[in-house]
Amino acid sequence: MVAIPKLPEEEYLLKGNAACPGCPATIALRTALKALGKKTMLIVPASCSAVIQSLVPKTSFAVPTLNIAFAASAAAASGVAAALKMLGKDDITPVVWAGDGGSYDIGIQALSGALERGENFIYICYNNQMYSNTGIQRSGATPYGAWTTTTWTGKREMQKELAEIVLAHHPPYVATASIAYPDDLYDKVKKAKEMKGPRYIEILTPCPPGWRFDMSKTVELARLAVQTGAWVLYEAINGKIEFTSYSKMLLKGKKERKPIEEYLKLQGRFRHLTEEDVKKIKESIDEKWKHYMELYEE
């Protein structure tokens, strides 16, 4: 793993962009682009990242970027990959940079199709567990109990696990990451870049206005999500799952999972939770970890 001071200094996300103060998507994008380098082409569906680029005729992304319709990012990336192949430019990596709305819900058909066809591209989903750009609506990634403007008494359903849905397509590389562990994130994007075929990385990005917390706590929350076990860091090369970074220590029993309350209490979107709700969240996390433990023992 590359130490943080040794990460490349090149910046492909420029200062003075349109992101909110404390934005997690830009933290994730900065680190991801450090690993991807200059020879990258981004494909961005409707999302905060389409806005963060700033206004025509200026852009804050210093790599070529194709903005495309909400449902179309993986299909567009398939086209870009085909065009690059025809032109013999195999040193350029097409990378989809989409939010959870554009991945879990609206873009899943195109994503599933591209994965099944074995297209040669990287798909990165930055997951802030709701539609932030349009004003905090629920998505398939919104966790149980969370307030959004369309679940204002708290969501009653569990989130789905897109990384596991992607895994069921048998792609060569699947990974989950967090902005609080940039060295781990850098490693995973770098690894994906050196492989061929469809590769999927999902990054948890806690959004201050959407999750209702102070903008200085973006990274703290991303870290607490991992330390409490609510979010898990792993990678799967050809379907073989390996836990990484802090999640590996949790799995091997070198660290204890922190109480989930520490993570929930910092977020206004969970302020209304009853004791029963918290119990249900706890149980779902315990259940998830039991499943991981069984995987590990095998």
Next chain:
Amino acid sequence: MMETAISYPTEGGMGKTGSWRVFKPVLDESKCIKCWLCWIYCPEAAIDKKEFPEIDYDYCKGCGVCANECPVKAIKMEREEK
């Protein structure tokens, strides 16, 4: 034929975003251990890697992630006097 809208990379696409700031991060170099966490966590890429971390006040939006993450509390948030 319709023309495609093309944008070109520009620093300050939304102008000098430093004007959004209410609190300003100030680094105490005597405490800094150069772990560069503030640099990698800055959402704005507004901390430059010089001898010490150098905050670009033209663009820093004042979110305070750097001050919150600094392991030795070398960065303090001070109210802007504008």
